[in-house]
Amino acid sequence: MKVLMVEDDLALGDALGRVLQGRGFEVTRCADGVEALAMFRRRRPDVVLLDLSLPGMDGMEVLRLMRDGGSQVPVLVVTARSAVQDRVLGLNEGADDYLTKPFDIEELAARLKALVRRSHGAPELRCALLRVDEPTGAVFRGATPLDVSTRELALLKALLARPGQAVGKEDLHHAVFGDEPVGADAIEVLVHRLRKRIQGSGAQLVTLRGVGYLLIDEAMTEGPVAV
Missing domain, CATH: 3.40.50.2300 (Response regulator)
Structure with a gap:
């Protein structure tokens, strides 16, 4: 670019x-x-x-x-x-x-x-009822705005940018923190917070052990997914 x-x-x-x-x-x-x-x-x-x-x-x-x-x-x-x-x-x-x-x-x-x-006509950043308005960075559950922090927003956008794909922990760390030195569990803490924020949206933040994290539409799964 x-x-x-x-x-x-x-x-x-x-x-x-x-x-x-x-x-x-x-x-x-x-x-x-x-x-x-x-x-x-x-x-x-x-x-x-x-x-x-x-x-x-x-x-x-x-x-x-x-x-x-x-x-x-x-x-x-x-x-x-x-x-x-x-x-x-x-x-x-x-x-x-x-x-x-x-x-x-x-x-x-x-x-x-x-x-x-x-x-370039890239797809909208959304999953189920969860949506990010790109120009403003506002996050919505349906028509309801969600209160998310700057880092939670960066994490969410990194996940939404790769729909249906697991995003590695290192990639998420770079997207959220850049070169800033943070604790080893910083991403896990942020994932935990974001899960709470998006409850009721139909989007589920899944942990894939040893792989990374995945944001999925619950309606597209056949049953509960371990988080």
């Missing part, structure tokens, strides 16, 4: 670049609005990470010109502008998602991947 990162804060750009590369992105960086537009037309990225406060040309103008040219490449806007009218303006100009600084870098990476999946 190719991401064009437009960020004039060099220290932040360095940190973001390292994290995104570690998450499988091919990162092209620039720090100027005019350069960003030229690089966008030349490189044709899969997704754009766009700051609004840029030298040369404001990020909002960059976004407007991208859309005026007919591009449907997904754009995630990141900015220190927190006013509602700024977010509305950005979305109206064609942004697909919006994050206000400061933000969690892991959430940023997850949102970028979600935008790329949506642009």
Whole structure:
């Protein structure tokens, strides 16, 4: 996945670049609005990470010109502008998602991947009545919103991204914690919490000893499954 990162804060750009590369992105960086537009037309990225406060040309103008040219490449806007009218303006100009600084870098990476999946027509993240709304990260049991933590959401999305497949403990650890040092039983604790959250959804989180974890639709099984 190719991401064009437009960020004039060099220290932040360095940190973001390292994290995104570690998450499988091919990162092209620039720090100027005019350069960003030229690089966008030349490189044709899969997704754009766009700051609004840029030298040369404001990020909002960059976004407007991208859309005026007919591009449907997904754009995630990141900015220190927190006013509602700024977010509305950005979305109206064609942004697909919006994050206000400061933000969690892991959430940023997850949102970028979600935008790329949506642009490629990837299937919705759901199992039985359990559903994740990709743009917002909200989790629903039917029409009822569920209160899940950021890490529980990361775990759930990693499982839903591979329907009907067992996901190994190491893969889940990377999806949830990245390179953060945590206890050996951190995933087991998180699985236990998530099981409680999704009760009544018809989705069942199954432990496959020595293999990993599997999220299944209870209606598709012939009987109870050991967890």
